[in-house]
Amino acid sequence: MADIILSRAAEIPDQLRIARAKSSPNLGPRILFFSGGSALNDISRSLKSYTHNSVHLITPFDSGGSSQVLRKAFNMPAVGDLRSRLMALADETELGQPDIFRLFTHRFPTDADPDTLNKEFRSIVHGQHPLMQAVSQPMRSLILTQIKAFDARRPKDFDLRNASVGNLIVAGGYFANDFNLEPVLFIMSKMVAVLGTVRAIVDDNLHIGAKLENGSVILGQRELTGKEVPPLPCPIQQLFLTNAHNRLPREAVRLPMRNRRLIRKSDVICYAPGSLFSSVIANLLPLGVGATIAERHVPKVYLPSLGTDPECPGMDLADQLEAILSALKIDAPEHVANPALVSTILCDETLYTPQIAKRLSRLGVQCVPTLLHKAENPHQYDPNKVCDALISLS
Template identity: 25%
Template sequence: MKENCLLSDQVREEGPHIVTVGGGTGLSVLLRGLKRYTNNLTAVVTVTDDGGSSGRLRGELGVVPPGDIRNCLVALAETETLMDRVFDHRFRGGKGLEGHNLGNLLLVAMAEITGDVISAIKEVGKVLAVRGRVLPATLEQVLLAAELSDGSFIIGETSIREVTKGVRRVYLVPENCKPLEETMEALARADAVVLGPGSLYTSIIPNIMVKGVVEALLRTNAVRIYVANIMTEKGETDGYSVADHIQAVYDHAGKAFLDYAVVNVGPIADSLLERYYSEGAMPVVFDPSRVARMGIKIIKEDLVSRGEVAWHDSDKLARVVLGIIKDRKG
């Protein structure tokens, strides 16, 4: 069944140029909303995953981990079809296949056929009728490492996600990895750049630590938006406020560059809160005076989806981003 879109194909072709930066579920949620309003989307995706199917493929074949790339391609697919479900299918058994995601395998196979990852992403995008494009943050084999609050060091995104001591800083290994030229061009011509929602230390910050990205964010004429997470993440951001998230971004970037912060002020169901509390997570505290002192404009909206998890509502979030772009253009 064809998706019930709010705007015509022609209007979407003339829509704003938006670059989204992140990874994981948060980025996919944002893209599902934005694709209904514009086709001019570029998703810049972190490539430090070393766990699950992506980690196995990376370790065995030396490829860019395909998981977050696959998630974004499916999120940008024109229709919710059987093919989308095929790309998300995970094998439950089979020697060597168990745990692998079919979309990951197809991306890796297409990279071998076409000769490179970017061509593979484009070809898979054609199959899914993707609106926009997906770009890995870098094509180099990079690992994510962290210094913890007790001064110890660990390597690997999966290990960082499991920390209990708190993260002091993260860094890439090697630190001088380069972005794609397409990423730099997209940042230069963008109407908006959106960071988040998503895991602060493992989805958002790794992208801006790729060499030259911060400088591109400082040069661009785009409005630069940070979407605050709704909930904290155990270990990574225990007790973090909205301003704490932003300060961590600035500490790693070495520069202040954000124009807007989008913050959820909608209620979260008690049943959901109880579950998150049991898992060591809590709502991200909104500290407006501190955020305002950073020179950032604040947009407060009810953005919680009415589902089984405390995620952003795709359409509500997309409308907020588009509203900021409209206001900026005057």
């Protein structure tokens, strides 16, 4: 009975912390995520009810999907994951900019002929499309400036099928701002009233590569994920950055000071669900990430993906943690303790076993078994349960 009373008493501060965050999300904690892809988007949408101060450092190294089309045409960083996170964090109420949100999330049809696609694109560029007409001035003119910058560079054979209008606007802003992502991300954040901060981990046009345990080398994020290509034959031994031609030394790519400041001000650091190597560890490769994380004395949480990650053949939860720690320790202070880099694993009950907990304990990392998955699908996180857990740690 005493144990039950103590357990319930321990829950009370967590419940109060959650209630306080929900009542004043503008004063909510600064939860910082290292992520990429769409795995965190549903959680991000729910997080807006808890805090307007979350920070999302996103990898711009994607080379698949719609980002692949833009990267091939313009030799530029990937913008799709950045745009989708901006939209996930946008204020979708009438207090925000719902008309701009609808424009940015619109995609061209996948089955239309080139003439139909070009006709719709021209109507957007000339401000005649209903979605563009719905945007009030002066925002419409500002958006048109970005899309026209894209149009001025667009190859005649550019494939518009399934293209996101938001991605094209970001690309245009990238060109209009001297090939820098940071200014256009700032502008778009203001346009859709983003309730948080979204930044690329670095503002560079780079790719990722991997050395596998069998000694082979694979270049490009698309080749690693097992989504558009066959799965990897064996685990990844090491991830690295490349300029598409040569492997770059770690000191060649440095974490920008603006992102160091965000890490230093964070209340919780979270290694988010998603493809372990191309979405999470890719963000840890720039010089300075591990050292800056080690400096900050806050909870540092790994929230592993549910289900199967094609990038992790034969790897269990402890192996995944060791991969994260290895990437961080390359530039962390010598002899840094593991908890200074990852202190806790929020482990859904479907992933937890006593054997895994024992291995994690040997690594000095606390494993917290928690019911986090959706009732109807054990392979998907319940966004509200995850947000409750993260806020409780803040």
